[in-house]
Amino acid sequence: MGGTLTKVDIGHGRGWLAPAPAASLRRIDAQLGRLADINEAGRSPEQANKNRAKWLAYERYLNGGPWAPKAPYALGADESVHCWGYAADTDDSYDARASAVWLDNGWVQTALYPNNLAKHEPWHREYREDLDNHKNEAGGGTSAPNVPKEITVKHYSRQDATAKASSRTLAPGAGFYLHTKTGVAVSQATNVVGGVGPYSVTPHVYAEGNPGDVLEVVLCWQDEKTKPKPAQSRHYVERLVIDKDGHVRASREFKRAVAAGFAVYLHLSAPKTNTGPVKVTRLDCDAYLFTAA
Ligand SMILES: [Zn+2]
Structure with a gap:
């Protein structure tokens, strides 16, 4: 497939699509009345390959070859529609109403x-402009944010530098705050937001450990005006469970x-009830501020 690939950010940490599919996704968000699940x-060519x-290793195993871990059916970079920005994997396919909106x-x-469950991927969808009943509707433009015109979106992206550089190991009962510098105490934290207003905040966590162990993700709203002891309100975002392969x-x-x-x-913290250490290889945060222009 020739031509220049234009990547349009589809917002809320959901990645990118080519311009026409990205415009379609904004219409789907609006029609669903919530963000479409992605x-x-x-997908990058490296990841596709x-x-x-x-997949090829797993397929060889299914055909009597050496054991290989279960893997979903996948095409390489030269064939994968994900690499062109025209495919999306969505759990909305399991919701009849939402699936009908996508279609x-x-x-x-x-x-x-359905007769080859190793290749059956109901979540995988590809965009066909000729089948799009809404392609001429507003909300389409190629780079407009996924919000009404009078609203602007500001993006604050933060990454924990230590997890990225060398990973962090959390013993049961231990925790740390995201910090954009290495070599600081685990009690030190970087503010993940900027201006004042309504936010969508999405933490991203990659970690390894014993299957069934847990990580707790908490966002702390801290009133910086209350000195000497700042008042914190803690909002519990998620209890992440390490899967059977030892990853989350x-x-x-x-x-x-x-x-x-x-x-x-x-x-991010590991409860005392964990059975072993958890290695955190990534802790990022995307915060989107929605403000009236
Ligand atoms: Zn897919």
Whole structure:
């Protein structure tokens, strides 16, 4: 497939799509009355080729070859529609009403193989402009944010530098705050928001540990005006459970306003009941502030 690939951010940490599918997704968000669920949209060629290699190994195993871990059916970079920004994997396919909205907007389930469950992927959908019943409707433009015109969106992106550089190991009962510098105490925190107003805040966590162990994700609204002891309100975002392969990879959205004088800190901790250490390889945070222009 030739031509220049234009990536349009589809917002809320959901990744990117090509311009026409991205415009369609904004209409789907509006029609659903909530954000469309996206597990993965656009995909890099490197990731596509990795996924392809895993599938081929698993397929060889199914055909009597050496054991390989279970992997979903995947095409390589040259064939994967994800790499062109025209495919999205969505759990909305399991919701009859939401699935009908996607279909009405031209998103076809192209990987339905009910007689071959190894290849059956009801969540995988591809955008077909010729089948989009809403392609001429407003909300389409190629780069407009997914909100009414009089609203602007500001994006604050933060990354825990230590987790990225060397990973962090959390013993049972231990925790830390996201901090954009390495070498600071676990009690030190970076503010993950900027201005005042309504926010969508999405922490992203990658970690490894014993299956069944847990990580607790908490956002702390802290009143910076109350000295010497700041008042904190803690908002429990998620209790993440490490899967049977020893991994957890999760993004969870949390919506709340930030008032003047407040900072928001992202805290990650391992409960005392964990059976072993948890290695955290990534803690990022995307915060979107919605303000009237
Ligand atoms: Zn897919």
